[in-house]
Amino acid sequence: MSVQSIERAFSLLRALAVGPVGVTDLSERVDLPKSTVARLLAALETEGAVVQVEVGGEYRLGEGLLDIAGATQPGRNLVATVRPHLIELTDFFGETAGLSIESERDVYYLDHVEAEGDVQVRSWTGDALPLHSVPSGLCIMAHWPAKKLDEYLSNPLESPTAYTLNDADAIRERIAMIQSLGYAWGYEEGVDGINSVAAPILLSDRTVAGAVHVHGPAFRFPNPDRTHDLGVLVVAAAESIAEHLND
Numbered sequence: 734m735s736v737q738s739i740e741r742a743f744s745l746l747r748a749l750a751v752g753p754v755g756v757t758d759l760s761e762r763v764d765l766p767k768s769t770v771a772r773l774l775a776a777l778e779t780e781g782a783v784v785q786v787e788v789g790g791e792y793r794l795g796e797g798l799l800d801i802a803g804a805t806q807p808g809r810n811l812v813a814t815v816r817p818h819l820i821e822l823t824d825f826f827g828e829t830a831g832l833s834i835e836s837e838r839d840v841y842y843l844d845h846v847e848a849e850g851d852v853q854v855r856s857w858t859g860d861a862l863p864l865h866s867v868p869s870g871l872c873i874m875a876h877w878p879a880k881k882l883d884e885y886l887s888n889p890l891e892s893p894t895a896y897t898l899n900d901a902d903a904i905r906e907r908i909a910m911i912q913s914l915g916y917a918w919g920y921e922e923g924v925d926g927i928n929s930v931a932a933p934i935l936l937s938d939r940t941v942a943g944a945v946h947v948h949g950p951a952f953r954f955p956n957p958d959r960t961h962d963l964g965v966l967v968v969a970a971a972e973s974i975a976e977h978l979n980d
Contacts, residue, residue: 741765742773753791793859811942812844814977818970819846828949833869836861840870863891865904868917868931869944875911876933876941896921916964926951930964932971937979945971
C-alpha cells in the first residue's frame with residue numbers, strides 16, 4: 734500500500750470515528766471518489782478495521798482497531814480483558830453483551846459481542862447515548878461524587894425516547910436503588926424497542942472503569958420472572974472483570 738493510500742485510509746477512519754457513515758457521505762467528507770472510498774473500505778474491512786452495519790448500508794469502526802488501541806496501554810487493555818466475559822454473557826443470555834465507558838455527558842460503547850439468532854439488536858460499538866438514558870450510564874453515575882452528580886443533573890437532560898427518565902429527583906431515586914442492588918435495568922429508555930441490564934466495573938480504588946451490559950429486543954428480553962437473577966449475573970461478570978483489572 735502506498736503512502737497516499739495509507740493517508741487516505743486514515744482519513745476514512747477519522748471520519749468514521751464520529752459514527753457510522755455510508756459510502757456516498759464518506760466520499761464527500763474526505764473529498765475522494767466513491768470508487769476509491771469503496772476500495773479502501775473493502776481493504777480495511779478485510780483487516781477488521783471497519784465493518785459494514787448491513788449489506789449496502791453504513792460502515793463503522795471495527796473491533797480490530799479496538800484491539801490495537803488497547804495495546805497502547807499494556808496491562809490496561811479494557812477491551813481485551815472484558816471480551817471473554819462478554820462472550821460468556823452472550824452465550825448464557827442469548828442476547829448481545831457490551832462494554833461502555835463514560836465520555837463527557839454520554840456513554841460511549843467500546844465493544845459488543847452479538848448473539849446469533851433471527852432477531853437481534855445491531856451492535857452499538859462506536860455510538861454514544863446520554864448517561865442518564867441507559868443502565869450503563871446510570872451505573873456509572875451511581876459512583877460519582879455528589880458534586881459531579883449535582884452538576885450533571887443541573888443541566889438539560891435529553892430524552893432519546895418517550896420513556897427516558899429526565900427528572901432530576903427521579904434520577905436520584907433511581908441511582909439510590911442502583912447503589913443498593915448493584916445493577917440497573919432500562920426499558921426502552923435509551924433506544925425504542927430495546928431493554929437492557931448493566932453493572933459497573935468498580936475498581937479497588939472505588940473508581941469506575943466502565944460498565945458491562947446485556948441488551949435485547951423488548952418483546953422478549955427480559956423474562957419478567959428473572960430480572961433480579963439476570964442482574965446478579967451481570968454484577969458477577971463486572972466484579973470478575975474488576976478483579977482482572979486490579980491484578
